[in-house]
Amino acid sequence: MELRRLKYFLAVAEELHFGRAAVRLKIAQPPLSRQISALEAEIGAQLFDRSRSQIRLTQAGTVLESHARFLIDRLDAVYRETRLVGEGGAGRLRVAFVGSASHGVLPTLIKSYRSHFPNVELALSAMNNAELHRALIQREIDVAVARPELRDEELRRELLAREKLVLAIPDNSELAGLSEIRFAELSNQTFVLYPRRPRPSYADVVLDICRKEGFEPAALELAQDYQTAISLVSVGVGISVVPESVSRTTRPGVFFREYIGHNPGTALTIHARRDNQAAQVMNFLDVTRKFVRLK
Known part of the structure:
Protein backbone atom coordinates (compact mmCIF):
# COMPACT_ATOMS: atom_id res chain seq x y z
CA MET A 1 0.00 0.00 0.00
CA GLY A 86 20.44 13.84 11.88
CA GLU A 87 20.79 17.57 12.52
CA GLY A 88 22.38 16.95 15.92
CA GLY A 89 19.44 18.24 17.93
CA ALA A 90 18.85 14.84 19.55
CA GLY A 91 20.68 11.54 19.88
CA ARG A 92 23.68 10.82 22.08
CA LEU A 93 27.13 12.39 22.53
CA ARG A 94 29.88 10.65 24.52
CA VAL A 95 32.34 13.12 26.07
CA ALA A 96 35.34 12.10 28.18
CA PHE A 97 37.77 14.44 29.93
CA VAL A 98 40.85 14.55 32.14
CA GLY A 99 39.90 14.86 35.81
CA SER A 100 41.41 18.30 36.33
CA ALA A 101 39.20 19.72 33.56
CA SER A 102 36.18 19.54 35.85
CA HIS A 103 37.52 22.53 37.81
CA GLY A 104 37.98 24.91 34.88
CA VAL A 105 35.90 26.10 31.95
CA LEU A 106 34.67 22.67 30.89
CA PRO A 107 31.56 22.63 33.13
CA THR A 108 30.50 26.00 31.68
CA LEU A 109 31.07 24.71 28.14
CA ILE A 110 28.95 21.64 28.89
CA LYS A 111 26.15 23.88 30.22
CA SER A 112 26.37 26.00 27.08
CA TYR A 113 26.08 22.93 24.86
CA ARG A 114 23.12 21.64 26.89
CA SER A 115 21.36 25.00 26.52
CA HIS A 116 21.73 24.84 22.73
CA PHE A 117 20.91 21.13 22.38
CA PRO A 118 18.80 20.10 25.39
CA ASN A 119 17.50 16.93 23.70
CA VAL A 120 20.95 15.40 23.16
CA GLU A 121 21.85 12.78 25.76
CA LEU A 122 25.32 13.54 27.13
CA ALA A 123 27.39 10.61 28.45
CA LEU A 124 30.26 12.07 30.52
CA SER A 125 33.27 10.20 31.91
CA ALA A 126 36.76 10.93 33.26
CA MET A 127 39.91 9.39 31.73
CA ASN A 128 43.62 10.13 31.52
CA ASN A 129 45.20 11.14 28.21
CA ALA A 130 46.19 7.62 27.21
CA GLU A 131 42.68 6.33 27.86
CA LEU A 132 41.19 9.28 25.95
CA HIS A 133 43.33 8.55 22.92
CA ARG A 134 42.54 4.83 22.91
CA ALA A 135 38.81 5.44 23.40
CA LEU A 136 38.67 7.96 20.54
CA ILE A 137 40.56 5.71 18.14
CA GLN A 138 38.36 2.74 19.03
CA ARG A 139 35.21 4.91 18.73
CA GLU A 140 34.18 4.30 22.33
CA ILE A 141 33.75 8.07 22.82
CA ASP A 142 32.97 10.93 20.44
CA VAL A 143 34.78 13.86 22.08
CA ALA A 144 37.89 13.96 24.29
CA VAL A 145 39.01 16.86 26.47
CA ALA A 146 42.75 16.36 26.99
CA ARG A 147 45.54 18.21 28.82
CA PRO A 148 47.40 19.64 27.04
CA GLU A 149 46.54 17.74 23.83
CA LEU A 150 46.50 14.40 22.01
CA ARG A 151 48.98 14.19 19.16
CA ASP A 152 47.48 12.20 16.34
CA GLU A 153 46.87 13.23 12.74
CA GLU A 154 43.60 11.29 12.77
CA LEU A 155 42.18 13.73 15.32
CA ARG A 156 40.84 17.24 14.84
CA ARG A 157 41.36 19.64 17.74
CA GLU A 158 40.05 22.90 19.17
CA LEU A 159 41.88 24.81 21.90
CA LEU A 160 39.56 25.35 24.86
CA ALA A 161 41.77 27.18 27.36
CA ARG A 162 45.31 28.01 28.43
CA GLU A 163 46.30 28.57 32.04
CA LYS A 164 49.37 28.78 34.24
CA LEU A 165 50.49 26.21 36.79
CA VAL A 166 50.37 26.62 40.57
CA LEU A 167 51.53 24.64 43.58
CA ALA A 168 49.23 22.45 45.65
CA ILE A 169 50.60 22.38 49.21
CA PRO A 170 49.47 20.59 52.41
CA ASP A 171 47.93 23.14 54.76
CA ASN A 172 50.38 22.12 57.52
CA SER A 173 53.47 22.64 55.33
CA GLU A 174 55.92 25.42 56.14
CA LEU A 175 55.52 26.51 52.52
CA ALA A 176 51.91 27.53 53.18
CA GLY A 177 53.04 30.46 55.31
CA LEU A 178 55.57 31.91 52.87
CA SER A 179 54.72 35.15 51.07
CA GLU A 180 56.46 33.93 47.94
CA ILE A 181 57.76 30.55 46.84
CA ARG A 182 60.66 30.01 44.45
CA PHE A 183 60.40 26.76 42.54
CA ALA A 184 64.18 26.34 42.61
CA GLU A 185 64.01 26.06 46.42
CA LEU A 186 61.69 23.03 46.38
CA SER A 187 64.39 20.41 45.79
CA ASN A 188 63.92 18.97 49.29
CA GLN A 189 60.20 18.34 48.77
CA THR A 190 58.36 15.17 47.85
CA PHE A 191 56.53 15.77 44.58
CA VAL A 192 53.20 14.04 44.07
CA LEU A 193 52.88 13.51 40.31
CA TYR A 194 50.29 11.94 38.03
CA PRO A 195 49.57 9.79 36.16
CA ARG A 196 51.75 6.88 37.20
CA ARG A 197 51.45 5.41 33.73
CA PRO A 198 51.67 5.50 30.81
CA ARG A 199 54.65 7.80 30.31
CA PRO A 200 55.56 10.35 29.07
CA SER A 201 52.69 12.28 30.61
CA TYR A 202 51.83 15.36 32.64
CA ALA A 203 54.19 14.03 35.33
CA ASP A 204 57.07 14.55 32.91
CA VAL A 205 56.03 18.18 32.36
CA VAL A 206 56.52 18.79 36.08
CA LEU A 207 59.84 16.93 36.12
CA ASP A 208 60.97 19.08 33.20
CA ILE A 209 60.18 22.21 35.26
CA CYS A 210 62.32 20.80 38.08
CA ARG A 211 65.24 20.21 35.70
CA LYS A 212 64.95 23.71 34.25
CA GLU A 213 65.11 25.01 37.83
CA GLY A 214 68.29 22.98 38.40
CA PHE A 215 67.24 19.99 40.51
CA GLU A 216 65.65 16.57 40.67
CA PRO A 217 62.96 16.13 43.37
CA ALA A 218 64.17 14.60 46.63
CA ALA A 219 61.36 12.03 46.37
CA LEU A 220 58.49 11.17 44.06
CA GLU A 221 55.05 9.84 44.85
CA LEU A 222 53.26 8.74 41.68
CA ALA A 223 49.46 8.66 41.61
CA GLN A 224 47.33 7.26 38.81
CA ASP A 225 45.12 10.34 38.45
CA TYR A 226 44.63 13.92 39.53
CA GLN A 227 42.04 13.17 42.22
CA THR A 228 44.34 10.69 43.94
CA ALA A 229 47.26 13.13 43.75
CA ILE A 230 45.30 15.93 45.43
CA SER A 231 44.11 13.50 48.11
CA LEU A 232 47.74 12.59 48.83
CA VAL A 233 48.63 16.28 49.08
CA SER A 234 45.75 16.87 51.49
CA VAL A 235 47.11 14.28 53.93
CA GLY A 236 50.64 15.70 53.80
CA VAL A 237 52.40 13.21 51.52
CA GLY A 238 53.98 15.99 49.45
CA ILE A 239 53.35 18.89 47.09
CA SER A 240 52.03 18.88 43.55
CA VAL A 241 51.93 21.16 40.52
CA VAL A 242 48.44 21.65 39.13
CA PRO A 243 46.55 23.87 36.66
CA GLU A 244 45.48 27.22 38.11
CA SER A 245 41.79 26.43 37.59
CA VAL A 246 42.06 23.71 40.24
CA SER A 247 42.72 26.41 42.86
CA ARG A 248 39.23 27.86 42.31
CA THR A 249 37.75 24.87 44.13
CA THR A 250 38.26 24.65 47.89
CA ARG A 251 39.89 21.40 48.96
CA PRO A 252 40.22 20.62 52.71
CA GLY A 253 43.85 20.18 53.70
CA VAL A 254 45.25 21.84 50.57
CA PHE A 255 46.52 25.38 49.93
CA PHE A 256 47.21 26.61 46.42
CA ARG A 257 50.08 29.03 45.82
CA GLU A 258 51.67 30.71 42.83
CA TYR A 259 55.40 30.27 42.46
CA ILE A 260 58.36 32.14 41.01
CA GLY A 261 60.19 30.24 38.31
CA HIS A 262 59.71 28.43 35.03
CA ASN A 263 55.99 28.16 34.29
CA PRO A 264 55.18 26.63 30.89
CA GLY A 265 51.47 26.64 31.67
CA THR A 266 49.08 24.06 30.36
CA ALA A 267 46.10 23.83 28.04
CA LEU A 268 42.81 22.04 27.58
CA THR A 269 42.08 20.84 24.06
CA ILE A 270 38.94 19.35 22.55
CA HIS A 271 39.49 16.39 20.20
CA ALA A 272 37.37 14.30 17.85
CA ARG A 273 38.10 11.87 15.06
CA ARG A 274 38.44 13.58 11.67
CA ASP A 275 36.24 10.94 10.09
CA ASN A 276 33.48 11.40 12.67
CA GLN A 277 31.15 13.81 10.90
CA ALA A 278 28.17 13.20 13.19
CA ALA A 279 26.12 16.35 13.61
CA GLN A 280 26.29 16.03 17.41
CA VAL A 281 30.11 16.17 17.26
CA MET A 282 30.18 19.03 14.74
CA ASN A 283 27.73 21.00 16.87
CA PHE A 284 29.84 20.45 20.00
CA LEU A 285 32.95 21.73 18.21
CA ASP A 286 31.00 24.72 16.91
CA VAL A 287 29.75 25.56 20.41
CA THR A 288 33.36 25.24 21.63
CA ARG A 289 34.64 27.73 19.04
CA LYS A 290 31.91 30.24 19.91
CA PHE A 291 32.51 29.70 23.63
CA VAL A 292 36.26 30.38 23.28
CA ARG A 293 35.61 33.57 21.31
CA LEU A 294 33.23 34.89 23.96
CA LYS A 295 35.07 34.01 27.15
Whole structure:
Protein backbone atom coordinates (compact mmCIF):
# COMPACT_ATOMS: atom_id res chain seq x y z
CA MET A 1 0.00 0.00 0.00
CA GLU A 2 1.42 3.36 -1.03
CA LEU A 3 1.73 5.98 1.67
CA ARG A 4 0.67 8.61 -0.86
CA ARG A 5 -2.66 6.87 -1.39
CA LEU A 6 -3.31 6.86 2.36
CA LYS A 7 -2.69 10.62 2.48
CA TYR A 8 -5.05 11.10 -0.48
CA PHE A 9 -7.65 8.97 1.27
CA LEU A 10 -7.42 11.00 4.49
CA ALA A 11 -7.80 14.26 2.57
CA VAL A 12 -11.00 13.01 0.93
CA ALA A 13 -12.23 11.56 4.26
CA GLU A 14 -11.75 14.93 5.94
CA GLU A 15 -13.22 17.06 3.14
CA LEU A 16 -15.89 14.55 2.03
CA HIS A 17 -15.57 16.20 -1.35
CA PHE A 18 -13.21 15.15 -4.15
CA GLY A 19 -12.94 18.65 -5.59
CA ARG A 20 -11.96 20.31 -2.31
CA ALA A 21 -9.58 17.46 -1.46
CA ALA A 22 -7.91 17.82 -4.87
CA VAL A 23 -7.41 21.57 -4.31
CA ARG A 24 -5.97 20.88 -0.87
CA LEU A 25 -3.61 18.27 -2.27
CA LYS A 26 -2.73 20.50 -5.24
CA ILE A 27 -3.59 17.84 -7.81
CA ALA A 28 -6.34 17.50 -10.40
CA GLN A 29 -9.56 15.75 -9.40
CA PRO A 30 -9.45 12.89 -11.96
CA PRO A 31 -6.05 11.55 -10.78
CA LEU A 32 -7.27 11.77 -7.18
CA SER A 33 -10.38 9.74 -8.03
CA ARG A 34 -8.22 7.14 -9.79
CA GLN A 35 -5.92 6.85 -6.75
CA ILE A 36 -8.87 6.31 -4.40
CA SER A 37 -10.32 3.70 -6.74
CA ALA A 38 -6.95 1.95 -6.90
CA LEU A 39 -6.79 1.96 -3.07
CA GLU A 40 -10.27 0.41 -2.85
CA ALA A 41 -9.24 -2.24 -5.38
CA GLU A 42 -6.08 -3.01 -3.43
CA ILE A 43 -7.93 -3.34 -0.13
CA GLY A 44 -10.92 -5.11 -1.64
CA ALA A 45 -13.49 -2.87 -0.02
CA GLN A 46 -15.46 0.26 -0.94
CA LEU A 47 -14.29 3.19 1.21
CA PHE A 48 -16.78 5.86 0.17
CA ASP A 49 -20.49 5.93 -0.62
CA ARG A 50 -20.59 8.22 -3.66
CA SER A 51 -23.60 10.20 -4.75
CA ARG A 52 -24.11 13.37 -6.74
CA SER A 53 -25.02 15.39 -3.66
CA GLN A 54 -22.72 13.92 -1.01
CA ILE A 55 -20.05 11.34 -0.31
CA ARG A 56 -19.74 9.50 2.95
CA LEU A 57 -17.33 7.05 4.49
CA THR A 58 -18.44 3.45 4.50
CA GLN A 59 -17.90 1.31 7.59
CA ALA A 60 -14.73 0.00 5.96
CA GLY A 61 -13.66 3.58 5.24
CA THR A 62 -14.22 4.57 8.89
CA VAL A 63 -11.96 1.71 10.03
CA LEU A 64 -9.25 2.67 7.57
CA GLU A 65 -9.47 6.36 8.51
CA SER A 66 -8.75 5.58 12.17
CA HIS A 67 -5.77 3.36 11.43
CA ALA A 68 -4.43 5.52 8.59
CA ARG A 69 -4.44 8.64 10.73
CA PHE A 70 -2.48 6.80 13.44
CA LEU A 71 0.03 5.48 10.90
CA ILE A 72 0.54 8.89 9.27
CA ASP A 73 0.95 10.63 12.66
CA ARG A 74 3.46 8.01 13.81
CA LEU A 75 5.38 8.22 10.55
CA ASP A 76 5.49 12.02 10.76
CA ALA A 77 6.85 11.69 14.31
CA VAL A 78 9.49 9.24 13.09
CA TYR A 79 10.50 11.65 10.34
CA ARG A 80 10.74 14.55 12.79
CA GLU A 81 12.78 12.55 15.29
CA THR A 82 15.07 11.18 12.58
CA ARG A 83 15.59 14.65 11.14
CA LEU A 84 16.34 16.06 14.63
CA VAL A 85 18.93 13.36 15.33
CA GLY A 86 20.44 13.84 11.88
CA GLU A 87 20.79 17.57 12.52
CA GLY A 88 22.38 16.95 15.92
CA GLY A 89 19.44 18.24 17.93
CA ALA A 90 18.85 14.84 19.55
CA GLY A 91 20.68 11.54 19.88
CA ARG A 92 23.68 10.82 22.08
CA LEU A 93 27.13 12.39 22.53
CA ARG A 94 29.88 10.65 24.52
CA VAL A 95 32.34 13.12 26.07
CA ALA A 96 35.34 12.10 28.18
CA PHE A 97 37.77 14.44 29.93
CA VAL A 98 40.85 14.55 32.14
CA GLY A 99 39.90 14.86 35.81
CA SER A 100 41.41 18.30 36.33
CA ALA A 101 39.20 19.72 33.56
CA SER A 102 36.18 19.54 35.85
CA HIS A 103 37.52 22.53 37.81
CA GLY A 104 37.98 24.91 34.88
CA VAL A 105 35.90 26.10 31.95
CA LEU A 106 34.67 22.67 30.89
CA PRO A 107 31.56 22.63 33.13
CA THR A 108 30.50 26.00 31.68
CA LEU A 109 31.07 24.71 28.14
CA ILE A 110 28.95 21.64 28.89
CA LYS A 111 26.15 23.88 30.22
CA SER A 112 26.37 26.00 27.08
CA TYR A 113 26.08 22.93 24.86
CA ARG A 114 23.12 21.64 26.89
CA SER A 115 21.36 25.00 26.52
CA HIS A 116 21.73 24.84 22.73
CA PHE A 117 20.91 21.13 22.38
CA PRO A 118 18.80 20.10 25.39
CA ASN A 119 17.50 16.93 23.70
CA VAL A 120 20.95 15.40 23.16
CA GLU A 121 21.85 12.78 25.76
CA LEU A 122 25.32 13.54 27.13
CA ALA A 123 27.39 10.61 28.45
CA LEU A 124 30.26 12.07 30.52
CA SER A 125 33.27 10.20 31.91
CA ALA A 126 36.76 10.93 33.26
CA MET A 127 39.91 9.39 31.73
CA ASN A 128 43.62 10.13 31.52
CA ASN A 129 45.20 11.14 28.21
CA ALA A 130 46.19 7.62 27.21
CA GLU A 131 42.68 6.33 27.86
CA LEU A 132 41.19 9.28 25.95
CA HIS A 133 43.33 8.55 22.92
CA ARG A 134 42.54 4.83 22.91
CA ALA A 135 38.81 5.44 23.40
CA LEU A 136 38.67 7.96 20.54
CA ILE A 137 40.56 5.71 18.14
CA GLN A 138 38.36 2.74 19.03
CA ARG A 139 35.21 4.91 18.73
CA GLU A 140 34.18 4.30 22.33
CA ILE A 141 33.75 8.07 22.82
CA ASP A 142 32.97 10.93 20.44
CA VAL A 143 34.78 13.86 22.08
CA ALA A 144 37.89 13.96 24.29
CA VAL A 145 39.01 16.86 26.47
CA ALA A 146 42.75 16.36 26.99
CA ARG A 147 45.54 18.21 28.82
CA PRO A 148 47.40 19.64 27.04
CA GLU A 149 46.54 17.74 23.83
CA LEU A 150 46.50 14.40 22.01
CA ARG A 151 48.98 14.19 19.16
CA ASP A 152 47.48 12.20 16.34
CA GLU A 153 46.87 13.23 12.74
CA GLU A 154 43.60 11.29 12.77
CA LEU A 155 42.18 13.73 15.32
CA ARG A 156 40.84 17.24 14.84
CA ARG A 157 41.36 19.64 17.74
CA GLU A 158 40.05 22.90 19.17
CA LEU A 159 41.88 24.81 21.90
CA LEU A 160 39.56 25.35 24.86
CA ALA A 161 41.77 27.18 27.36
CA ARG A 162 45.31 28.01 28.43
CA GLU A 163 46.30 28.57 32.04
CA LYS A 164 49.37 28.78 34.24
CA LEU A 165 50.49 26.21 36.79
CA VAL A 166 50.37 26.62 40.57
CA LEU A 167 51.53 24.64 43.58
CA ALA A 168 49.23 22.45 45.65
CA ILE A 169 50.60 22.38 49.21
CA PRO A 170 49.47 20.59 52.41
CA ASP A 171 47.93 23.14 54.76
CA ASN A 172 50.38 22.12 57.52
CA SER A 173 53.47 22.64 55.33
CA GLU A 174 55.92 25.42 56.14
CA LEU A 175 55.52 26.51 52.52
CA ALA A 176 51.91 27.53 53.18
CA GLY A 177 53.04 30.46 55.31
CA LEU A 178 55.57 31.91 52.87
CA SER A 179 54.72 35.15 51.07
CA GLU A 180 56.46 33.93 47.94
CA ILE A 181 57.76 30.55 46.84
CA ARG A 182 60.66 30.01 44.45
CA PHE A 183 60.40 26.76 42.54
CA ALA A 184 64.18 26.34 42.61
CA GLU A 185 64.01 26.06 46.42
CA LEU A 186 61.69 23.03 46.38
CA SER A 187 64.39 20.41 45.79
CA ASN A 188 63.92 18.97 49.29
CA GLN A 189 60.20 18.34 48.77
CA THR A 190 58.36 15.17 47.85
CA PHE A 191 56.53 15.77 44.58
CA VAL A 192 53.20 14.04 44.07
CA LEU A 193 52.88 13.51 40.31
CA TYR A 194 50.29 11.94 38.03
CA PRO A 195 49.57 9.79 36.16
CA ARG A 196 51.75 6.88 37.20
CA ARG A 197 51.45 5.41 33.73
CA PRO A 198 51.67 5.50 30.81
CA ARG A 199 54.65 7.80 30.31
CA PRO A 200 55.56 10.35 29.07
CA SER A 201 52.69 12.28 30.61
CA TYR A 202 51.83 15.36 32.64
CA ALA A 203 54.19 14.03 35.33
CA ASP A 204 57.07 14.55 32.91
CA VAL A 205 56.03 18.18 32.36
CA VAL A 206 56.52 18.79 36.08
CA LEU A 207 59.84 16.93 36.12
CA ASP A 208 60.97 19.08 33.20
CA ILE A 209 60.18 22.21 35.26
CA CYS A 210 62.32 20.80 38.08
CA ARG A 211 65.24 20.21 35.70
CA LYS A 212 64.95 23.71 34.25
CA GLU A 213 65.11 25.01 37.83
CA GLY A 214 68.29 22.98 38.40
CA PHE A 215 67.24 19.99 40.51
CA GLU A 216 65.65 16.57 40.67
CA PRO A 217 62.96 16.13 43.37
CA ALA A 218 64.17 14.60 46.63
CA ALA A 219 61.36 12.03 46.37
CA LEU A 220 58.49 11.17 44.06
CA GLU A 221 55.05 9.84 44.85
CA LEU A 222 53.26 8.74 41.68
CA ALA A 223 49.46 8.66 41.61
CA GLN A 224 47.33 7.26 38.81
CA ASP A 225 45.12 10.34 38.45
CA TYR A 226 44.63 13.92 39.53
CA GLN A 227 42.04 13.17 42.22
CA THR A 228 44.34 10.69 43.94
CA ALA A 229 47.26 13.13 43.75
CA ILE A 230 45.30 15.93 45.43
CA SER A 231 44.11 13.50 48.11
CA LEU A 232 47.74 12.59 48.83
CA VAL A 233 48.63 16.28 49.08
CA SER A 234 45.75 16.87 51.49
CA VAL A 235 47.11 14.28 53.93
CA GLY A 236 50.64 15.70 53.80
CA VAL A 237 52.40 13.21 51.52
CA GLY A 238 53.98 15.99 49.45
CA ILE A 239 53.35 18.89 47.09
CA SER A 240 52.03 18.88 43.55
CA VAL A 241 51.93 21.16 40.52
CA VAL A 242 48.44 21.65 39.13
CA PRO A 243 46.55 23.87 36.66
CA GLU A 244 45.48 27.22 38.11
CA SER A 245 41.79 26.43 37.59
CA VAL A 246 42.06 23.71 40.24
CA SER A 247 42.72 26.41 42.86
CA ARG A 248 39.23 27.86 42.31
CA THR A 249 37.75 24.87 44.13
CA THR A 250 38.26 24.65 47.89
CA ARG A 251 39.89 21.40 48.96
CA PRO A 252 40.22 20.62 52.71
CA GLY A 253 43.85 20.18 53.70
CA VAL A 254 45.25 21.84 50.57
CA PHE A 255 46.52 25.38 49.93
CA PHE A 256 47.21 26.61 46.42
CA ARG A 257 50.08 29.03 45.82
CA GLU A 258 51.67 30.71 42.83
CA TYR A 259 55.40 30.27 42.46
CA ILE A 260 58.36 32.14 41.01
CA GLY A 261 60.19 30.24 38.31
CA HIS A 262 59.71 28.43 35.03
CA ASN A 263 55.99 28.16 34.29
CA PRO A 264 55.18 26.63 30.89
CA GLY A 265 51.47 26.64 31.67
CA THR A 266 49.08 24.06 30.36
CA ALA A 267 46.10 23.83 28.04
CA LEU A 268 42.81 22.04 27.58
CA THR A 269 42.08 20.84 24.06
CA ILE A 270 38.94 19.35 22.55
CA HIS A 271 39.49 16.39 20.20
CA ALA A 272 37.37 14.30 17.85
CA ARG A 273 38.10 11.87 15.06
CA ARG A 274 38.44 13.58 11.67
CA ASP A 275 36.24 10.94 10.09
CA ASN A 276 33.48 11.40 12.67
CA GLN A 277 31.15 13.81 10.90
CA ALA A 278 28.17 13.20 13.19
CA ALA A 279 26.12 16.35 13.61
CA GLN A 280 26.29 16.03 17.41
CA VAL A 281 30.11 16.17 17.26
CA MET A 282 30.18 19.03 14.74
CA ASN A 283 27.73 21.00 16.87
CA PHE A 284 29.84 20.45 20.00
CA LEU A 285 32.95 21.73 18.21
CA ASP A 286 31.00 24.72 16.91
CA VAL A 287 29.75 25.56 20.41
CA THR A 288 33.36 25.24 21.63
CA ARG A 289 34.64 27.73 19.04
CA LYS A 290 31.91 30.24 19.91
CA PHE A 291 32.51 29.70 23.63
CA VAL A 292 36.26 30.38 23.28
CA ARG A 293 35.61 33.57 21.31
CA LEU A 294 33.23 34.89 23.96
CA LYS A 295 35.07 34.01 27.15
